[in-house]
Amino acid sequence: MHLAWTPADWELDVSAIRASGPGGQNVNKVSSAVHLRFDIRRSTLPAVIKERLLALSDQRITAEGIVVIKAQESRSQEQNRADAVARLIALVQSVAHTPKTRRPTRPTFGSQQRRLAGKAQRGEVKSGRGKIQWD
Numbered sequence: 001m002h003l004a005w006t007p008a009d010w011e012l013d014v015s016a017i018r019a020s021g022p023g024g025q026n027v028n029k030v031s032s033a034v035h036l037r038f039d040i041r042r043s044t045l046p047a048v049i050k051e052r053l054l055a056l057s058d059q060r061i062t063a064e065g066i067v068v069i070k071a072q073e074s075r076s077q078e079q080n081r082a083d084a085v086a087r088l089i090a091l092v093q094s095v096a097h098t099p100k101t102r103r104p105t106r107p108t109f110g111s112q113q114r115r116l117a118g119k120a121q122r123g124e125v126k127s128g129r130g131k132i133q134w135d
Helices: 025-029 047-055 077-096 109-127
Strands: 012-017 033-039 066-071
Touching: 012 077, 033 077, 047 077, 066 077
Parallel strands: none
Antiparallel strands: 012 033, 033 066
16 A cells, blocks of 8 residues: 655744754754654544554654654754655655465475485484494
8 A cells, every 4th residue: 555645834833943962052052952842642644554553663653642743953944854755755755555365385205205314314414423323
């Protein structure tokens, strides 16, 4: 299932904050980092994807079902906002893909025979290590 989804503006709560880490005077003056909050339960996502997102054990998802993404890579607030939205879309896309159910297979007759032949050969080697009878 491929989901071509982009969040609406009303679904995103974006706030600018000061970035942490190196950057000198710029990092102390400019609020270029972005906190993006996305409420899964209030979103326009299909119910199946909402359930999968809420079931994820991801540290970015709070107990209330809100995705919190912090973007601070760029010095530009617009680029950080775009990065945060892209990461949110990637998170949603990761649960949109339904994995195929695994059906267990049986070993082939030939592989069973080879396994048994190997076991028999190993048994011969081990039995040859016993005491030798001198008559």
